[in-house]
Amino acid sequence: MSVVPPISICTWQFEQANLTAGRLLENGYPALDAVIAGASVEEQNLKNTTVGKGGDTDREGNVSLDACVMNHDGDCGAVVCVSNTSHVSALARKVMEETPHVMLAGAGAEEFAIKMGFTDEQLVTPIAKKAYQKWLKSPEYKPIINIENHDTIGLLALDQNGHMAGACSTSGLSYKMKGRVGDSPIIGSGLFIDSEVGGAAATGMGEEIMKTTGSFLIVELMRNGLSPQEACEEAVKRIVRKNDKFRDFQIAYIAMDFKGNTGTYCIHPGFNMMHYQNTKNEIIKANSFLKN
Ligand code: ASP
Numbered sequence: 001m002s003v004v005p006p007i008s009i010c011t012w013q014f015e016q017a018n019l020t021a022g023r024l025l026e027n028g029y030p031a032l033d034a035v036i037a038g039a040s041v042e043e044q045n046l047k048n049t050t051v052g053k054g055g056d057t058d059r060e061g062n063v064s065l066d067a068c069v070m071n072h073d074g075d076c077g078a079v080v081c082v083s084n085t086s087h088v089s090a091l092a093r094k095v096m097e098e099t100p101h102v103m104l105a106g107a108g109a110e111e112f113a114i115k116m117g118f119t120d121e122q123l124v125t126p127i128a129k130k131a132y133q134k135w136l137k138s139p140e141y142k143p144i145i146n147i148e149n150h151d152t153i154g155l156l157a158l159d160q161n162g163h164m165a166g167a168c169s170t171s172g173l174s175y176k177m178k179g180r181v182g183d184s185p186i187i188g189s190g191l192f193i194d195s196e197v198g199g200a201a202a203t204g205m206g207e208e209i210m211k212t213t214g215s216f217l218i219v220e221l222m223r224n225g226l227s228p229q230e231a232c233e234e235a236v237k238r239i240v241r242k243n244d245k246f247r248d249f250q251i252a253y254i255a256m257d258f259k260g261n262t263g264t265y266c267i268h269p270g271f272n273m274m275h276y277q278n279t280k281n282e283i284i285k286a287n288s289f290l291k292n
Helices: 015-026 031-043 088-098 106-115 126-137 206-211 214-223 228-242
Strands: 007-011 065-071 076-082 103-105 153-158 164-170 191-194 198-204 251-257 262-266 272-277 280-285
Touching: 007 015, 007 031, 007 198, 007 251, 007 262, 015 031, 015 153, 015 272, 015 280, 031 065, 031 088, 031 153, 031 164, 065 088, 065 191, 076 088, 076 106, 088 106, 088 164, 103 106, 153 198, 153 251, 164 191, 164 198, 191 214, 198 206, 198 214, 198 228, 206 214, 206 228, 214 228, 214 251, 228 251, 228 262, 262 272
Parallel strands: 076 103
Antiparallel strands: 007 153, 007 272, 065 076, 065 164, 153 164, 191 198, 198 251, 251 262, 272 280
């Protein structure tokens, strides 16, 4: 049994998602069940235009989803470019548990979903279709900072047995190119967990997170003695040092070690992390590299 009460953290102000995960942990569920149930809240939330069903489309009017999961043993699974089910975290778990592989993409992932009993769904909602038609009038690709097109859900949970698991789920950047995949489903970029250290998850401009394998970097910095907070700060600063256009995009990280210490940091103000422990689901305002 862990001496630390169960803890769940997640990116952005996904209160219901984090509450769902936290309560499951308190009821003795394993961390992996908790993070997938939490991610599922947003995957099914039609008002969320950045995760799951209801997500914004790509430049061709299709919704394509990416997700990954990882546990304390280092087992992981991921799916990318999925357009026939919103339950992509659960599908990533199936890849982890039912196949010899880590990642399935596109048609292969979709066929696997059907084989695993997932219902074939239409992911483009009337609202997303309308937004796409509006976007087509001046089809410029310009990521917006802290607006809904940067709202990937990344969750980390530490359960009553002291095991950690994580999930990361997204519809990616709004109006991305067909086939574009960001950091979120990439193990080490959008999510990473190591049983000797802890875990980290990312949100924001996926291309920049991938260039520094952000979540893996944070876990390795923690292994070398940095606190989760210090590690998140260093990972953001590394991007800032390497890219003089850092003002044009947002990056945000969350991290947790096995003692239950957590951290979060971002480039632009406006990012929040949710933190659930001892029945309290709190919004933590992340410190940022830029002050306004
Ligand atoms: N990281 C995601 C991606 O690049 C986007 C986001 O977090 O909003 O696909």
